[in-house]
Amino acid sequence: FASFAPIPLSWKPGSSPDYIRRRPSKEGKELKALVIHDPPLPGPLNMAVDACLAAMAGSGEIDLALRTYTWEPHTVSLGRLQRGCGDLDAEKLRRDGFGLVRRPTGGRAVWHGRELTYSVAASSRHPLYTGGIRDSLGTVASMLVTALGGLGVPAAANPSAPGGGFGRGPCFTTHGALEIMTGDGRKLVGSAQARTRDSFLEHGSILFDNDQPKILDYTLGMTPDLAEAMRKRLAEGAGTVREFLPGADPDDLVPLIRDAFARWCGWSGVPTDHTCLDRRLLDSLAEGFAL
Numbered sequence: 001f002a003s004f005a006p007i008p009l010s011w012k013p014g015s016s017p018d019y020i021r022r023r024p025s026k027e028g029k030e031l032k033a034l035v036i037h038d039p040p041l042p043g044p045l046n047m048a049v050d051a052c053l054a055a056m057a058g059s060g061e062i063d064l065a066l067r068t069y070t071w072e073p074h075t076v077s078l079g080r081l082q083r084g085c086g087d088l089d090a091e092k093l094r095r096d097g098f099g100l101v102r103r104p105t106g107g108r109a110v111w112h113g114r115e116l117t118y119s120v121a122a123s124s125r126h127p128l129y130t131g132g133i134r135d136s137l138g139t140v141a142s143m144l145v146t147a148l149g150g151l152g153v154p155a156a157a158n159p160s161a162p163g164g165g166f167g168r169g170p171c172f173t174t175h176g177a178l179e180i181m182t183g184d185g186r187k188l189v190g191s192a193q194a195r196t197r198d199s200f201l202e203h204g205s206i207l208f209d210n211d212q213p214k215i216l217d218y219t220l221g222m223t224p225d226l227a228e229a230m231r232k233r234l235a236e237g238a239g240t241v242r243e244f245l246p247g248a249d250p251d252d253l254v255p256l257i258r259d260a261f262a263r264w265c266g267w268s269g270v271p272t273d274h275t276c277l278d279r280r281l282l283d284s285l286a287e288g289f290a291l
Helices: 043-059 090-095 133-151 212-218 224-236 250-265 279-289
Strands: 021-024 030-037 064-069 075-078 099-102 110-112 115-123 155-157 180-182 189-195 199-207
Touching (some): 030 250, 043 075, 043 099, 133 189, 133 199
Antiparallel strands (some): 021 030, 064 115, 075 110, 115 199
């Protein structure tokens, strides 16, 4: 796993298009930042866009990227280290109109439905990378907690070590250090980060409603007792934005995340969408993420 992009990029460092905003950072250095918000997209294309952003960061084309998006159709994503289809019935998922992809980041299975997904990519030259993985997780979590608080959702980064899992169970059966929780200890945001020597990519799912138990409808090889216990954990152990704000829409949170990001890194510009990237490249990359 040496690169987030398995084929050469179609741009060269130094040929930044207009959508990449250049301005001095807090440290006085030129900051090349890209902010993207996308409409609902198929799972493989979502993963391809994120992989492209990480590759752009690794090549020096950008220093930092923030992206927010949703999924259509609903899709299960697996961590990059999970084997095969992760004990899921892929054929049944497809027959029922859902997608299945492998993320370029780690972690466990997530059902992407009624949520807002974010991704952050940073170059190895950027402080978000050089401070180490715990520092970067904490910084991103702080931005998200600020944004959620602005929406009226009480949330905090989990300070403890990972725990509470079911072995190879889905993402929302456990919690990791610095993942975002509700005040009563339920997991609100599931996140994972992957690093190369040139960049990192972090993904996270901010739940607006809890679709996570649906994964069990497509999971193979579980005993009835285990399935019941896992369904209870997924149903009761996850928190959602709409518990606190019943009418909230993912688009309500997007500008708050963007504002928190801008205040932290000094970005100032106009957001774009994935169409600013090379579509032929994205389509080629998407094939590698589909399962």
